[in-house]
Amino acid sequence: MGLLKQKTGQCWLYWSMLLLAAGSFFLMLYALMWEAGNIINLPHKRIGFYNFCLWNQMDGELQCIEFKDLMDMGVGKVELVLARLCVYTVQVLCSFSPFLIMQAQCANTRESWEVTLVVLGLSAALLAGGLGLFLFQTWVWIHLSExxxxxxxxxxxxxxxxLQLFAAAxxxxxLKEVPGKGSPSPEKQPPALQV
Structure with a gap:
């Protein structure tokens, strides 16, 4: 009975991880492709990973600021490029995570789940780091309500x-509680080498 509950729990966990992976992929796709990486998209202000446009009161229109002019305003060039790289790398990693989850489920080995865990952890760290770095650089022009x-x-x-990272862990x-498939029983394991 306990083994059946564990198998059912693993099945639910696997399917929920796939749904979470699909959800994170489509949210990243929406944010970075559909919204073009803009975290503020208003008629008088557009700030994103590739756009930095502020309202020019003299001309009465939205004026986009060049990359080189951002450095004069106190936005670091290296930090902005690093933030872009981190966030857009997560989009690529998110596109592979459903396949990693399916491969880990089919192989059902610790190593395959550890690889999945590393990729999910790297994705979460890169997204948090990239978004945090971008917000830190542009915080002067950003209001939470916008x-x-x-x-x-x-x-x-x-x-x-x-959530995917927690589920994979x-x-x-x-998987560590149950001996892996194909692992020899303790009686059949070869003796330890003695030097």
């Missing part, structure tokens, strides 16, 4: 990545 759907999608993707602990 954050758009792109930011909400990135925050949602971060939450889903953390739980699956790995379940």
């Amino acid at each position: 954050l758009s759907g792109g930011f909400m999608a990135l925050a949602g993707a971060q939450a889903l990545l953390l 739980m699956y790995l602990t379940w």
